[in-house]
Amino acid sequence: MIATTYTPLLKSGIELSELCSSIIQTLCGGNITWDMDRQMNFSIFCNRMLMQIDVPEPVVYTSLKYFQYILINSVNEYNIIDLSNIAHEYSLFTVSLLLAYKFLEDNPPYMNQWSFVSMIPIKELISLESKVLNILGFSLNISTDQFYQWTDQCNTLYDMPYISLDQLNMFDLHMTRTTLGYSTLLPVLLDDIYVVGPSLSSTPTIQTSPILTSDYYWMEPTGYYPPLDQICCNSVDDFLLLNNNSYLATDDYYNIPSWQQTQLDTSWYLPQTIFS
Known part of the structure; x- marks a missing residue:
């Protein structure tokens, strides 16, 4: 057998x-x-x-x-x-x-x-x-x-x-x-x-604690940041510029393939703790 x-x-x-x-x-x-x-x-x-x-x-x-x-x-x-x-x-x-x-x-x-x-x-x-x-x-x-x-x-x-x-x-x-x-x-x-990001109760002029309950955590993307395969081998700052509490694309963003730009555009909001 x-x-x-x-x-x-x-x-x-x-x-x-x-x-x-x-x-x-x-x-x-x-x-x-x-x-x-x-x-x-x-x-x-x-x-x-x-x-x-x-x-x-x-x-x-x-x-x-x-x-x-x-x-x-x-x-x-x-x-x-x-x-x-x-x-x-x-x-x-x-x-x-x-x-x-x-x-x-x-x-x-x-x-x-x-x-x-x-x-x-x-x-x-x-x-x-x-x-x-x-x-x-x-x-x-x-x-x-x-x-x-x-x-x-x-x-x-x-x-x-x-x-x-x-x-x-x-x-x-x-x-x-x-x-x-x-x-x-x-x-x-x-x-x-x-803990995920800016509170839903925050106003444009007041910065509040970045705490949400687990009953609601989804946040729409608010800026550009690198795809995951770039995090391990490139500096996050290569793709982002922090300006007035918002993230803007740097020149390097426009030099990467379009599919990576799409990933940047459609990914999640990047927690600021990554830069600390």
């Missing part, structure tokens, strides 16, 4: 970003459904992360496993997963993704690239990375069997959009079977503040 090696089917493209949003919502929300704004915003965030950074599919699934481990290693004495003082779903997913990328790939993106795409300040990402590594016991290894089982589990959950709570508990996502004797989804407390 010829031995066969099982290889799970990995989602890709828009399905993969939707899977990320769905799995994280299930891990964080449990039997509490996110409202439509929160679902839509986080789905857009996941899609942008995976589009702007070329993340291999195994890295994405591994990052979701890290996300799960972070939660189950943060259960307090009241059987509540409490990360309210250190992370929200945006930063937690970003750090899980960058750790998985660093662990599995030889040439991961630089930290300022993660900050650029996620719109989360570099200092916050570095601090959270250290805290998450401590929560994980500095152990990032996942066996092949664990990876395959987790991949199948994620795909099954994604393909069952109307799954009941009883069916959901069969997956034991918070791994309470060994500690509580039964499978259940524990309450999850996360920080609800997401």
Whole structure:
């Protein structure tokens, strides 16, 4: 008999970003459904992360496993997963993704690239990375069997959009079977503040704190800035000129290929923390 090696089917493209949003919502929300704004915003965030950074599919699934481990290693004495003082779903997913990328790939993106795409300040990402590594016991290894089982589990959950709570508990996502004797989804407390850019409440004459709640984070592009493949090898200032708190294109902008100019024109608002 010829031995066969099982290889799970990995989602890709828009399905993969939707899977990320769905799995994280299930891990964080449990039997509490996110409202439509929160679902839509986080789905857009996941899609942008995976589009702007070329993340291999195994890295994405591994990052979701890290996300799960972070939660189950943060259960307090009241059987509540409490990360309210250190992370929200945006930063937690970003750090899980960058750790998985660093662990599995030889040439991961630089930290300022993660900050650029996620719109989360570099200092916050570095601090959270250290805290998450401590929560994980500095152990990032996942066996092949664990990876395959987790991949199948994620795909099954994604393909069952109307799954009941009883069916959901069969997956034991918070791994309470060994500690509580039964499978259940524990309450999850996360920080609800997401720092991205100028406040929506700001006026043209008053500069306000760059803080938004995670209920609404989308910002339309307001200036020119380099595509991601330029961040690692060129100075950001080569393409931008800061003038009266607005970013203007420099001469170098007009010397790059038109497709790169298009990327500059259609990318996100660049957090000012990149220049600090």
